[in-house]
Amino acid sequence: MNIRVIGIAVLAAVLALVPSVASEYWVGLLTQILIFGLLALSADLLLGHAGLFSLCHAAFFAVSAYTVAILQTRYGVTTIPAALAGLGAGTLLAAIFASAVRTRGVYFILITLAFGYIVWGVAHRWASFTGGDNGVTNVPPLTLAGVQIATKAHYYYFVLIVLALALALYRILTTSPFGLALRGIKSSETRMRSLGYRVGAHLYVAFVISGFYASLAGVLYIYFNRFVNPVAAGFPYSVEAILMAIIGGTGTILGPFIGSGIILILRNWVSGFFHYYTAVLGLIFIATVLWAPNGVMGLIKSLRSGNRGEGA
Amino acid sequence: MTAIVLQAINGLSLAALLFLLASGFTVTFGLMRVVNMAYGVYYLLGGYIGLTVMRATGSFELAMLVGGCAIVVLGFFVDRFLIRPIGSNHLAQVLLTVGVAFFVGEVCLAIWGGDSLKIQLPSYLRGSVELPGGIYYPKLRLALIGFGVFAALSLWLLYHKTQIGAVVRAGVDDREMVTAMGINIDLLFVLVSALASFLAGVAGVVGGAFLTLNPGAEWDILVLALVVVIVGGLGSLEGAVLGSIVVGLLDAYGRWLAPDFSYFVLFGPMAILLLFRPTGIFGKEH
Numbered sequence: 001m002n003i004r005v006i007g008i009a010v011l012a013a014v015l016a017l018v019p020s021v022a023s024e025y026w027v028g029l030l031t032q033i034l035i036f037g038l039l040a041l042s043a044d045l046l047l048g049h050a051g052l053f054s055l056c057h058a059a060f061f062a063v064s065a066y067t068v069a070i071l072q073t074r075y076g077v078t079t080i081p082a083a084l085a086g087l088g089a090g091t092l093l094a095a096i097f098a099s100a101v102r103t104r105g106v107y108f109i110l111i112t113l114a115f116g117y118i119v120w121g122v123a124h125r126w127a128s129f130t131g132g133d134n135g136v137t138n139v140p141p142l143t144l145a146g147v148q149i150a151t152k153a154h155y156y157y158f159v160l161i162v163l164a165l166a167l168a169l170y171r172i173l174t175t176s177p178f179g180l181a182l183r184g185i186k187s188s189e190t191r192m193r194s195l196g197y198r199v200g201a202h203l204y205v206a207f208v209i210s211g212f213y214a215s216l217a218g219v220l221y222i223y224f225n226r227f228v229n230p231v232a233a234g235f236p237y238s239v240e241a242i243l244m245a246i247i248g249g250t251g252t253i254l255g256p257f258i259g260s261g262i263i264l265i266l267r268n269w270v271s272g273f274f275h276y277y278t279a280v281l282g283l284i285f286i287a288t289v290l291w292a293p294n295g296v297m298g299l300i301k302s303l304r305s306g307n308r309g310e311g312a
Numbered sequence: 313m314t315a316i317v318l319q320a321i322n323g324l325s326l327a328a329l330l331f332l333l334a335s336g337f338t339v340t341f342g343l344m345r346v347v348n349m350a351y352g353v354y355y356l357l358g359g360y361i362g363l364t365v366m367r368a369t370g371s372f373e374l375a376m377l378v379g380g381c382a383i384v385v386l387g388f389f390v391d392r393f394l395i396r397p398i399g400s401n402h403l404a405q406v407l408l409t410v411g412v413a414f415f416v417g418e419v420c421l422a423i424w425g426g427d428s429l430k431i432q433l434p435s436y437l438r439g440s441v442e443l444p445g446g447i448y449y450p451k452l453r454l455a456l457i458g459f460g461v462f463a464a465l466s467l468w469l470l471y472h473k474t475q476i477g478a479v480v481r482a483g484v485d486d487r488e489m490v491t492a493m494g495i496n497i498d499l500l501f502v503l504v505s506a507l508a509s510f511l512a513g514v515a516g517v518v519g520g521a522f523l524t525l526n527p528g529a530e531w532d533i534l535v536l537a538l539v540v541v542i543v544g545g546l547g548s549l550e551g552a553v554l555g556s557i558v559v560g561l562l563d564a565y566g567r568w569l570a571p572d573f574s575y576f577v578l579f580g581p582m583a584i585l586l587l588f589r590p591t592g593i594f595g596k597e598h
Contacts, residue, residue: 053403099583103590106347106402106546110538111586114579117535121575128572235531239410246407279418285411286394289404 015160019153031156033264034163035220037257039237040244041170042213047242048251049174050206051186053109055238056097056116060211062233063119064090064218069136069228070129079143079223086219087212093119094211101203104189116238123230135229142223149223159220166216167253173209182206240281247288249295258296314447319564325453326536327560328460329522332515333533334540335467335552336508342484342547344501346395347402349409351512352534353416358383358513359520359529360424363431372434372521380513386416387509388502413530421527431520456522463511464553471549480504484547536563539582545595554593 019027039061046052064086071077071085100111123130130136141150142158149155173179181202184192193199222228231237240263241256248259263284271277292299337351362379366372390412398404437455440448471477479500483490491497516525519533540559544551559578566577585593 047403053406055406099586103586106341107542107586107590107592107595109347109402109406110542111583114535114539114542114582118575118579121579122573125574126572235535236414239407243407276418276422278414279422282411282413282415282418285407285414289398289408289411290394293398293404 012164016157019156024152027152027156029264029268031152031159031224033261034159034257035217035224036241036244036264037260038163038166038220039214039217040241040248040256040260041167041253042210042217043238043241044245044250044256045170045174045210045213046206047245048255049179049186050182050203052101052104052203052207053242054100054112054207054210055109055235055242056100056112056119057210057214057241058233058235058237059097059116059119060090060094060214061218061221061237062123062228062230063093064215065222065225065228065232066123066130066136068219068222069139072139073136083219086222087215090215090218091208091212094208094214097211098204098207101200101207113235113238116233116235120230120233120235123233131229133230135227137227139222139226139228141226155224159224162216162220166213170213171253178202178205236278243285243288247284247292247295249297255295255297262296314445315568317445317447318449319568320561321449321453321457323561323564324557325456325460325522325560326563327556328456328463329515329519330533330536330540330559331460331552331556332463332511332518333537334544334556335463335549336511337537338541338544338547338552339471339480339484339549340505340508341541343480343487343504345400345402346391347405347409348390348395349406349534350390350412350416351508351537352530352532353413353420354383354387354509354512355516355519355533356525356530357386357416357420358516359431359525360420360429360516361513362517363424363429363520363525366431366517370434372431372437372517375431376514376517379517380510383509383513383516384506387505387512391502391505413534417527417530424525426527428524428526429520430524431517433521437521452522456518459518460556467549476500476503536578539578542592543582543585545592548592548594551592551594 015030018030022030039057042060043054043057046054067089068082068086071082072079077085097112097115100108100115103111123135124133126132141148142155143149149158174182181192181197184195184197185199185202189199218232221232244259244263245256246259247262248257249255263281266280266284267277270280274280288295294302333351333355337348340346340348358379361382362375365378366375369375390409394408394412395405398408433452437452440450441454443449469477471480479490479495483497483500487497519525519529523529523533536559540552540555542555543558544553544555558581562578562581563574566574570577589595
């Protein structure tokens, strides 16, 4: 038994005990933290592992949530086929948007931003199908084998189980030769190219897998939230996911979840007494870039070793 | 037939507005390698300030001047104290300027509220004129097209026919070499950035009369301007002209022919173009 295994076991035990000690409010918030942490993790597969800064992950998240919501409410499709269709739709969209990997740097950032806007625009404008700004409401709770998972605590356990599987796969993926090749591309694309790696194909596949994880977050989100509107597809969700990954530390599994926890707890707390939360969020963006470009973990490390962080 | 012509003029008037924003973005990027996502909020804040000036004084020209100058001041502080310390990392620049945009956007919401506001036009821009062929068309939109052409011509002359323009073009091509020639590139950055901020602020005032000012408008206009820049190629003034016209026309015809999917009409051709020319029509690798 090494430290890592013990750590994971302790973390799992603590997470499993939460519903028996915490109020429903905290269980709900924690579920949200896990879901948005997964969205942040999906964006971080590109950012932390492949070095690509995508601004369209809310699109996959929203498309899968919308697909589930529309299939369930309008066509009476049951949970499992609806969820699979949601995952499929989000991943398919990722396979189309992944054409962005032909570009790098600023162009990649701007193109993914524009791609994300297409989805937001469709959700917002195509009101006869997507419900416009009101979105799709009254999504039924998750039902597996005839059993409804309706309470917050039960849904929390469901999310935990799905996450455990998804994260195990993520870990296998990022430590596989494929994951290592992505890291190689991040540190030196030219070198990987001259070593004979098909850089474009690697990035394309990474983009699609990353879209799959964002879609998974979308499915978990829709059964938690039970409604979806164009906000879920909006630019702020995409850029917040990136911020969460950076605050927690990119290129790690735990980091995006820590970032998600910090941002969402802060939001719930600040929104309680201050009407203009987005202004605070803006300041967090600025402060993170100026003083903690390597995230909270990096900040702690640099304060300990006595030298201050010097910009991103 | 009349509708086709009308939509073309609609598209060109939007193109003129987009050009004001996109030209600043593209030239500052070309010179300084800075991705500034706050241009949308520069536009919105410039518009709101112009609105307040217009209400107080009734002078549209003064509104444009004050709106533009206010953004020059804001842009200077953002450049000097926020963007400069973080260096050339695009990821950091995007996150930082998005933060600025969120913050300033929320301040605008706190001051001017959440309703859609419109800047009242001076009397000589109200009403419409008859064009050849019996088409009646709002004066404002024609004036906007004229203003856009004027701005594009002035920028083109400044860029291609003056000493400053020559230095800026040299800076876009090879910044180190320009510095080595003994030219104060920092001063040049400040000047170009001030011009870009001024244009963004003026665009906001014009846009406030032509479209509306409301929370969220900063992102709508920014994304259109970014598509202009992507299509035309980053750092190219000619690209910004061409891109504005393409985006303006696509938007106008898209809204008219396929209102539910106007975003597809706008972004679809962009995506296809990029598959064949990833750096836009006039762009270079950055």
